[in-house]
Amino acid sequence: MNTKIAFIGAGNIVKAILSGVEKGRKYENASIGIFDIAEPVRAEFASKGYTTYSSITELVKNTEVIVSAVTPQIIGKIADELSASYTSGQVILSVVAGIDHIWYKKHISTDCKSVRCMPTLTAQESMGSFAVSKSENCNAKEYAKVYDFLSSCGIVEEIPENLMTEVVAFNGSAPGYFYYMTNIVAKEAMKYGFDQNTAVRLFAQTMKGSAETMLNSGMSVDTLEGKLRLPGGTTIAALEKMEEMGFETCLQEGIKACINRCRKLGKS
Secondary structure, X not given: OOEEEEEEOOOHXXXXXXXXXXXXXXXXXXXXXXXXXXXXXXXXXXXXXXXXXXXXXXXXXOEEEEEEOOOHHHHHHHHHHHHXXXXXXXEEEEXXXXXXXXXXXXXXXXXXXXXXXXXXXXXXXXXXXXXXXEOOOOOHHHHHHHHHHHHHHEEEEEOOHHHXXXXXXXXXXXXXXXXXXXXXXXXXXXXXXXXXXXXXXXXXXXXXXXHHHHHHOOOOHHHHHHHHOOXXXXXXXXXXXXXXXXXXXXXXXXHHHHHHHHHHHHHO
16 A cells, blocks of 8 residues: 555644654655645645545555544445445554544445544644554454554544533533633733733743643642642732632633533534
8 A cells, every 4th residue: 555544634633643743754755645625725635745645545545544534424435435446454543533443334334444533732742642443353463553653743532422422521622721721821911011922931931830740740739730730829819810710610611512412513
């Protein structure tokens, strides 16, 4: 086969993943394939050394791992073409929200080997967060191909299949929460006379360091929060006011809304 891994669709999440993969330098661009319905998009990737395909059929016949990277509204429209060329030796890596393994068995092949993945746009900085689940007939060697690729631009966490819809609220959509919060913080800082870009840099770097501390310190989130909840201090004043205003409830309801939308997309 001509490519190790190839993408059907080349939207924002694909561009983010490949940007991170390029930074990792583990995969040559030519070993990665691209099909997109828009010819200018294919031309852009070809100019960067990627292998481009003019059809889904051509892509499927010439790659080891097929990445389904279209929207839930489009996946059904390409199922027949994908099914016609798929072979049992291939793995489908699906980043289509709400589409489960059963769907791939029903529409692509009864022995379809699929790995579901919820990615994040942070992959573009080689800091992706990939939640994955694999179908029962996808063996360790086949799964390793997917794992090796994704881990070249982030962390990979295997989770139960029955949580793949819910996980979107905790990694796939989560950057949006952070950007939204940053926007609010930056606007508030400007009221006090701060330059917007300065405020964003200070807040983002602080959040970046806080995330690294959570991942690497060995301390629980409760312990870390407790270190800042000093009686009479500035942080506890802010947190208590947020609690009083219903921040916890607001975040909980946002997560529920995200999950409910994802469930609906999977049924569309």
